Amino acid sequence: MTSTKIKDYTLKITNATPGRLTIISYELLIDHINELKEYISQKETKQFYGAMKTTEKILNQLINSLDTSYDIANELMNLYLFVQSKLSQASIKFVIEPLQEAEKVLQILLIGWEEAVKEEKQSKIMKNTQQVYAGLTYGRGVLNESLTNNTGRGFKA
Amino acid sequence: MRINHNIVALKTLHNMAKSNNSLNKTMERLSSGLRINHASDDAAGLAISQKMDTQVRGLEQANRNANDGISLIQTAEGALGEVHAMLQRVRELAVQVSNGTYSAEDRKAVQDEVKQLQNEIRRISENIEFNDKKLLNGDLDRRSFPNDESVVKIVSLSDTVKPGNYGITVIKEAEKAKVEGSESTLTGSLDGTISINGEEAKISATDSAQDVFDKLRTLGETVGVNLVSYADDGNGNPDYTKAQTFEFGKNMHLVFEQKELGKDYKIDMNGSNSALLNGLGLKAQEVKGTDSVATIDVDGTDFNATATVSTSGNMVKVKDSDGFAITFNIQEGTVTGLQSYKDVKAALAGVAGTDEQKKEAYVAYTGTLLKGGSDADATAAAKSILAGLGTEISDAIFNESQNKDTIKKAIPDLTDAEATTLGAAITAKIKIDATDDATIEAAIVTAGAGFTPPTTAEEAKEALVAYKSALFSSTDVKVLDAGPLGLQIGANEGQFMEIRIENLSPEALEIDKMNLSTVDGTQKSITIVDNAINKISSVRSKLGAYQNRLEHAVNNLSTTSENMTASLSRILDADMAFEMAEFTQKNIISQAGVSMLTQANQRPQQILQLLQG
Numbered sequence: 001m002t003s004t005k006i007k008d009y010t011l012k013i014t015n016a017t018p019g020r021l022t023i024i025s026y027e028l029l030i031d032h033i034n035e036l037k038e039y040i041s042q043k044e045t046k047q048f049y050g051a052m053k054t055t056e057k058i059l060n061q062l063i064n065s066l067d068t069s070y071d072i073a074n075e076l077m078n079l080y081l082f083v084q085s086k087l088s089q090a091s092i093k094f095v096i097e098p099l100q101e102a103e104k105v106l107q108i109l110l111i112g113w114e115e116a117v118k119e120e121k122q123s124k125i126m127k128n129t130q131q132v133y134a135g136l137t138y139g140r141g142v143l144n145e146s147l148t149n150n151t152g153r154g155f156k157a
Numbered sequence: 158m159r160i161n162h163n164i165v166a167l168k169t170l171h172n173m174a175k176s177n178n179s180l181n182k183t184m185e186r187l188s189s190g191l192r193i194n195h196a197s198d199d200a201a202g203l204a205i206s207q208k209m210d211t212q213v214r215g216l217e218q219a220n221r222n223a224n225d226g227i228s229l230i231q232t233a234e235g236a237l238g239e240v241h242a243m244l245q246r247v248r249e250l251a252v253q254v255s256n257g258t259y260s261a262e263d264r265k266a267v268q269d270e271v272k273q274l275q276n277e278i279r280r281i282s283e284n285i286e287f288n289d290k291k292l293l294n295g296d297l298d299r300r301s302f303p304n305d306e307s308v309v310k311i312v313s314l315s316d317t318v319k320p321g322n323y324g325i326t327v328i329k330e331a332e333k334a335k336v337e338g339s340e341s342t343l344t345g346s347l348d349g350t351i352s353i354n355g356e357e358a359k360i361s362a363t364d365s366a367q368d369v370f371d372k373l374r375t376l377g378e379t380v381g382v383n384l385v386s387y388a389d390d391g392n393g394n395p396d397y398t399k400a401q402t403f404e405f406g407k408n409m410h411l412v413f414e415q416k417e418l419g420k421d422y423k424i425d426m427n428g429s430n431s432a433l434l435n436g437l438g439l440k441a442q443e444v445k446g447t448d449s450v451a452t453i454d455v456d457g458t459d460f461n462a463t464a465t466v467s468t469s470g471n472m473v474k475v476k477d478s479d480g481f482a483i484t485f486n487i488q489e490g491t492v493t494g495l496q497s498y499k500d501v502k503a504a505l506a507g508v509a510g511t512d513e514q515k516k517e518a519y520v521a522y523t524g525t526l527l528k529g530g531s532d533a534d535a536t537a538a539a540k541s542i543l544a545g546l547g548t549e550i551s552d553a554i555f556n557e558s559q560n561k562d563t564i565k566k567a568i569p570d571l572t573d574a575e576a577t578t579l580g581a582a583i584t585a586k587i588k589i590d591a592t593d594d595a596t597i598e599a600a601i602v603t604a605g606a607g608f609t610p611p612t613t614a615e616e617a618k619e620a621l622v623a624y625k626s627a628l629f630s631s632t633d634v635k636v637l638d639a640g641p642l643g644l645q646i647g648a649n650e651g652q653f654m655e656i657r658i659e660n661l662s663p664e665a666l667e668i669d670k671m672n673l674s675t676v677d678g679t680q681k682s683i684t685i686v687d688n689a690i691n692k693i694s695s696v697r698s699k700l701g702a703y704q705n706r707l708e709h710a711v712n713n714l715s716t717t718s719e720n721m722t723a724s725l726s727r728i729l730d731a732d733m734a735f736e737m738a739e740f741t742q743k744n745i746i747s748q749a750g751v752s753m754l755t756q757a758n759q760r761p762q763q764i765l766q767l768l769q770g
Contacts, residue, residue, distance in 0.1 A: 006768050013761050013768075022756040025764060053288070058767050060228055064221040065758035068711065072748065073755040075741045082734045084228055088235035092281055101731045105738045112742030116749035 001035070019117035022062075026110045029058045033103050037096050045094070052091050059084055079105055215648030217758075223710045226644045226656065229287040230704045233658060236285040236293060237697050240661065243274045244690050247668070251682040254673055261356055261379055261674070268674045275663050275671075282662045290642070295660025300640035305632040312472070312484040313665040314636065316657060316699075323475075323634040324454030327487050328523050329516075331418035331471045334446040336426060338411035338438035340393055345405060349430030351439075353413070354380040354423065354675050360433060369437075370403035373411070379674045381416045382424055411437060417670050419448045419470030421681070449473065449487050450516065452524050458633065472667070483634070484665070504553035509545045518543040522550050555584045563624060583624060646710040654710075656703055658696065666692060 012024055032055040039048035063080045066073040086102035137144045253259070254267045282293040290296065299320065301311050308327055346364040350357050351373065358376040360369055370386060377384040386403035387410045390396035395410035403409055415422045425443040428434035434441065448468045453460045453475055464477040471487040505515045518539040525535040532551050540546045564576040564583070571579065582601060598621055641657040663669040666689040672678035745752040 001768070009768055010765060013764055016761065018757060018759065019753045021759050021761060021764065022753075025756075025759065028764070028767070054767060056228075056287075058764075060225065061759070061763055061767060062756070063224050063228065065756050065760075065763075067755055067757055068220075070751055070755045072741065072744050072752050075737065075744065076755060079734065079738055079741060081227070081231060082737075084231050085235050088232045088285075089239075092236055092239045092285065101734065105734050108735065108738035108742050109745070112745035112752075115746040116752050119749045120753060 001031070005031075017117075017120055017123060019113070019120040023110065023113050023117060025058060025062055026106055026113065029055065029062070030103055030106055030110070032058060033099050033106075036090065037099050040090070040094060040096050040099075048094070049091065052087065056084070056087060059087065076109075079109065211648075219646050219648055219652070220711060222644055223646045223707045225288075226646070226654075226707045227704055227711070229290075229292070229642070230656070230700050230707070232285065232287045233292045234697060234700050234704075236281050237661070237693055237700070240278050240281055241690065241693050241697070243278055244666075244668070244686055244693060247271055247274055247671075248683065248686040248690065251671075251673060251679050251686060255676070255679040255683065257676070264674045264679070265379060268672065271671060271673050275668060278661075278666070278668070279663050282660070292658060293661045295662075295665070296640070297642050297656060297658040298640055298660060299657070300637040301634060303632045303634045307488055308632040309473070309485040309487055309634070311634060312486050313482075313660050314484075315480050315482040315659070317480045318483055318636055319459070320636050320638045321459030323460055323483065323636065324458035325451060325473070325475075325485060325632060325634060326454065326523070327449065327451045327473075328520060329447075329450040330487055330489065331449040331468070332447045333418055334415040334422055334424045334444045336413040336424050336439070336442065336444050337395060338413075340389055340408040340410065341405070341436065341438040342408070343405050343433075343436035347430055347433040347436065349428060349433035351376070351428045351434060351437075352426070353377065353382060354425050354677060356380050356675060366403050366405045370411075377413060381422065381672045381674070381678075383414045383416060385412050385414075386410065387412060409438075411439065415446055417470060417672075418446055419468075420445045421469060422446050446470075450520055451485075451487065452520065470670075485634075486664070504549045505543075505546075508543060508547075508549060510543045514543050518546060519550060522554075583621070644707070646707070654703075654706060658700070661693070661696065 009024065009028065013021065016024055032051060035051050036048060036055060039045075039051060059080060063077065063084075066077055066080075068074065068077070083102040083105055086098040089098040090096070090102075135145075250267050250271060254264050259267075283291070285292050295313065299314055299318065301314055303309050303311065309325060346360060346362050346366075346369055348360065348362045350359050352358075353376055356376055356379050358372040360372060364372070370384075374384045385400050387395035387397060388399040388401050389408040389410060395412055401409065403411070413424055413426075415424060423443060423445040426434075426439060427441045428439070431441075449471050451466060451468060451473045453464060453466055455462045455464065460475065461477050461481075464475050464481070467474050467476070471489070473485040473487060475481075475483045475485075505518075508515070510518070521542055522535045522539040525538040526532070532555075536546070536548065536551060539550055564571060564580045579601065601621065641655045644654050644656065646652055646654055659665070668685055668689050671682045671685055673682055
């Protein structure tokens, strides 16, 4: 993943509400799956297996954060395990098709999450994180773009 | 307030909500960070909340562990599913080409495909990993290693092999079938057909020497036989240092050798024109390889007396009741020097009896000797199989000229001169006048005066045992308790389960030596693949059982499990998965509030960590 993307995600995560966090995990996972597809089509085995490890970790993170006292968690678990089996199939056969199937499942679920998160009233989880204010100021003959960090503690994972 | 206090507080708040309402207030205070900031603020309150916290956090981690276990098994299971499909394909191919309607070329093409599938299976068994742990290469099985890796290597262990010490002695290595042609006297080619193991090569009178050699080599490749031509050494034998291009009229020798070891791999040669065959220095004949010979030590080690040994090529299988099975692979070149069966066989040339009887007599002799019997006992045991036997075996084994090396192998501390003296003393006693071990040991003590060991009777006894086992290639194999993957699936000690997956490489599945290019080979292959498929099936069902157990563990570990009625059914079909996903999507939307909570255990920090790769 490029460093710009990592920065983007870091900012998103630090400012995320619990529901948003799930969506970000999905987006991250789908991004990685797309990356895997790239590697397959370029036949980059080494990078593929490297990225596969991260992808599996992200999925694992989703599985492990399920609270199984809710019925939906059970359904989600089944689907995550399906995605997992597709990931291992892709690494065994080194083909794109299983990844496409995995992605499709995630995309369908993502729509649901996007919809659900609209009703969320919780505030962001992490406090005292980096806040970014951006704006334009007009000076004599210049146009300044300013980016201000507050003095709160910045996060780097 | 420092930020990390806040995180811990959040976590505690979350844990508490799931566990116990009665402690709600205490915990809330704790999480707010207001009332208890130091132990001195409310010592008892802190102790209780910490204990709760420890247990709850332990359970949460155990839940994650169990989930990781499920994921790991899924990965292994996915890989095995592929291997299974590949083996089915191999079996299909084997059945297909067993049909007589297929030509040699067809079978060759099939063999190429099988070779590729074997490579795929090897790649899977070597590469499939979960979180850097290799799953199918035997790493997740009991750790086992021989004391001497130059003697045997361990291929696989069954689940019922208990940790312990297992002694094995290799008496003879497997040999390849070999046809050494005499001088080829042809000055030009002749018409005729030469067949090896049922496959044919048509040779015509217009062929050049190169053509003839080429046809024979291609024929050899089809049936798994190597062909090399050598120059004559001047005595009518091939000169193995001079491999040369085959030419007519140069007294060259054709040497055929099976690629695989053991008596299952033969060279069966026939020809339609004996002038052609004989002119090439060959004749109609069938030569078989020989299997290795090995014995196990049932007295001193953990093998049961009921264990049986069977060998095929250089593979030794020890089996016992209750599914006990260890497979060893004898390393090439381990049996050298005076202990080699070849020398003994040469010494036994004058004794009446079949090769099979001679081999058995030799095994009986060495077996008795290794169990602590004297030369006389051993010879008597061998004589019961080979009536005409004198002292030929012991003469060949206790060979004075190579004694020094054997002694040094047994007692590495000795100098060359000491070893020679001691060796001579032992050989003289064993071969000439000793009837029991005590006499030999006394001789060792006398000869060993002035050496470091062996000077006492006890040391002499040890030296004799070491000497005897140094004559043959003997090693102990240690099987340890360590190795299987442990999963901590409870918050406390002992809530533990073990996952074992044996080595599933082509060697361990025994499919590495299949040859589908011959009719004979295809028949054998069907059985070989069947055995491999059975093995994979049993591992898969074992994995299924593990997964069921883990799912139970997850159910129990979930703080309120009454909602969790449906077990995790495995979705196999992609269309089914899409349907399910749609359904779940609708559920997520309609129960937006609840669904947000289902993934509520997510921590931003964890995701941030993943971003760092």
